[in-house]
Amino acid sequence: MIGALGSLDFSVTDPQRTSSAAGKQTWLFFRQWLKNPLRIAALSPSGQQLTGLMMSELPQRASRVVELGAGTGVFTRALLDAGIQPDKLLVVELNEELHNYLHEHFPLVRVVNGNATELRDIATHEGFLTTGLADAVVSGLGLLSMPRALQKSIVEAAFSVLKPDGCLIQFTYGPKSPLPPDLLSELGLSVRRGGFAWRNVPPASVFVFTRVRSEQLRAVRA
Numbered sequence: 001m002i003g004a005l006g007s008l009d010f011s012v013t014d015p016q017r018t019s020s021a022a023g024k025q026t027w028l029f030f031r032q033w034l035k036n037p038l039r040i041a042a043l044s045p046s047g048q049q050l051t052g053l054m055m056s057e058l059p060q061r062a063s064r065v066v067e068l069g070a071g072t073g074v075f076t077r078a079l080l081d082a083g084i085q086p087d088k089l090l091v092v093e094l095n096e097e098l099h100n101y102l103h104e105h106f107p108l109v110r111v112v113n114g115n116a117t118e119l120r121d122i123a124t125h126e127g128f129l130t131t132g133l134a135d136a137v138v139s140g141l142g143l144l145s146m147p148r149a150l151q152k153s154i155v156e157a158a159f160s161v162l163k164p165d166g167c168l169i170q171f172t173y174g175p176k177s178p179l180p181p182d183l184l185s186e187l188g189l190s191v192r193r194g195g196f197a198w199r200n201v202p203p204a205s206v207f208v209f210t211r212v213r214s215e216q217l218r219a220v221r222a
């Protein structure tokens with residue numbers, strides 16, 4: 001884990017982080033929420049404390065990362081700040097307006113307007129997998145409010161692009177894992193609870209999912 005990043009201050013250091021830019025992001029996000037509350041699953045973008053906790057869970061030498069459900073790009077910006085090169089980052093966002101916003105603000109990053117369930121095909125099509133699998137998938141998706149079948153499909157897609165020891169980093173509102181224990185055991189995954197962002201609105205917990213040892217070995221042999 002990149003432990004020091006947990007305390008990083010993601011404060012205003014460039015024009016994209018001015019208060020007027022933040023206001024525009026919040027308003028854009030809120031408009032999308034009004035159109036589709038279940039899919040957007042949050043009233044406003046994640047705050048600095050949650051962003052820092054998500055970044056602190058990146059594996060030590062992570063270089064290739066996928067981001068799912070980027071919204072207005074708070075995690076995208078933090079991933080770049082954490083040293084992930086723009087060409088080693090693949091971002092998938094389902095909402096067209098948010099995708100267009102991300103595409104405009106992160107011109108060097110591959111930002112795809114698509115569904116996380118199609119991640120394997122998207123990554124292949126984008127040539128993301130030609131130089132290797134990902135170290136981490138950082139997810140801002142509202143997994144908790146999704147039906148089990150959709151959760152399963154998204155998590156399977158995430159692990160299909162991850163290295164055997166790669167991890168899925170996911171936040172959720174409240175203290176409980178967004179994935180039920182029976183789904184974890186069906187998929188051969190284990191979960192560890194990361195930090196709790198009590199200053200976030202609403203407060204959120206970070207969870208890190210990895211393959212259990214036997215599944216890691218199976219993935220190495222595959």
Ligand SMILES: C[S@@+](CC[C@H](N)C(=O)[O-])C[C@H]1O[C@@H](n2cnc3c(N)ncnc32)[C@H](O)[C@@H]1O
Nearest residue numbers: 041042045046069070071093094095115116140
């Ligand atoms: C809770 S918001 C998180 C946004 C941002 N990561 C943040 O933390 O501020 C969830 C985002 O996931 C996107 N989303 C929802 N379902 C998706 C899917 N199946 N595939 C890709 N993105 C999806 C929504 O459009 C929204 O931007």
